[in-house]
Amino acid sequence: MAAKDDPIVIKKYANRRLYNTGTSTYVTLEDLAEMVKKGEEFTVQDAKTGDDITHPVLTQIIFELENKDGQNMLPIPFLRQLISFYGDQMQMIVPSFLEQSMIAFSKEQERFREQLKGAFGKAPIDIMKTPMKALEEQTRRNVEMFQNAMRMFTPFPPAGGNATTPAEPPKKEEKSDDLQELKAQIAAMQRKLDTMS
Numbered sequence: 001m002a003a004k005d006d007p008i009v010i011k012k013y014a015n016r017r018l019y020n021t022g023t024s025t026y027v028t029l030e031d032l033a034e035m036v037k038k039g040e041e042f043t044v045q046d047a048k049t050g051d052d053i054t055h056p057v058l059t060q061i062i063f064e065l066e067n068k069d070g071q072n073m074l075p076i077p078f079l080r081q082l083i084s085f086y087g088d089q090m091q092m093i094v095p096s097f098l099e100q101s102m103i104a105f106s107k108e109q110e111r112f113r114e115q116l117k118g119a120f121g122k123a124p125i126d127i128m129k130t131p132m133k134a135l136e137e138q139t140r141r142n143v144e145m146f147q148n149a150m151r152m153f154t155p156f157p158p159a160g161g162n163a164t165t166p167a168e169p170p171k172k173e174e175k176s177d178d179l180q181e182l183k184a185q186i187a188a189m190q191r192k193l194d195t196m197s
Contacts, residue, residue, distance in 0.1 A: 007041035012053060018044070033061050070192070075181065104141070139182070 008022035010032065020027045022042075035042055036058075044057040065071050085094045 007043045008035075010042050010044045010057075011047040012044055012057065013047045018057075019047070029057075029061050029064055032057065033065065036061070075185070077178070077181070 008020060010027065011019040011021060013019065018027045018029070018032065019025075020031075020042075032042070032044075042054075043052055044054045045051065046053050062074075066074060082094070085091050
């Protein structure tokens with residue numbers, strides 16, 4: 001019997017069925033997604049070989065969630081950028097950067113929730129102003145952290161530059177477009193919240 005603090009072991013069989021050894025029941029990907037949301041730790045093992053296949057199963061859960069209507073969280077520019085890092089010299093840095101960014105965002109999410117709750121009594125224009133500023137600030141800090149990490153690990157000039165002429169920084173319009181896209185996504189989320197309440 002596993003210790004109380006040990007992760008639950010989920011066995012995946014050749015017929016693709018998932019078996020929760022903690023509850024002695026078969027589960028679905030949706031059940032595993034709920035376990036993640038509840039903060040329950042688990043690992044997924046191939047029932048035949050015992051190999052840890054947690055990563056591909058979690059990736060499959062994200063794929064399934066992204067394919068549900070209205071569930072898209074990963075914007076296309078982000079997906080394109082992520083794909084471009086595969087096989088790149090920066091590939092080894094990206095996972096830790098994304099992990100640290102999500103940890104920082106998780107710490108801030110309670111504050112965002114409180115600001116959203118407090119904003120419901122205000123005029124519609126003001127509803128997203130304060131949380132939006134906080135989100136913009138968090139995003140700015142994450143980008144700065146990533147740029148600093150890239151400078152530490154990139155001894156060569158960036159693509160598009162040479163030893164004497166650095167590559168041009170992103171144009172202000174590009175930054176503005178990204179910000180507008182983020183604002184549009186948050187506004188869409190607010191509309192969904194309004195229809196639910």
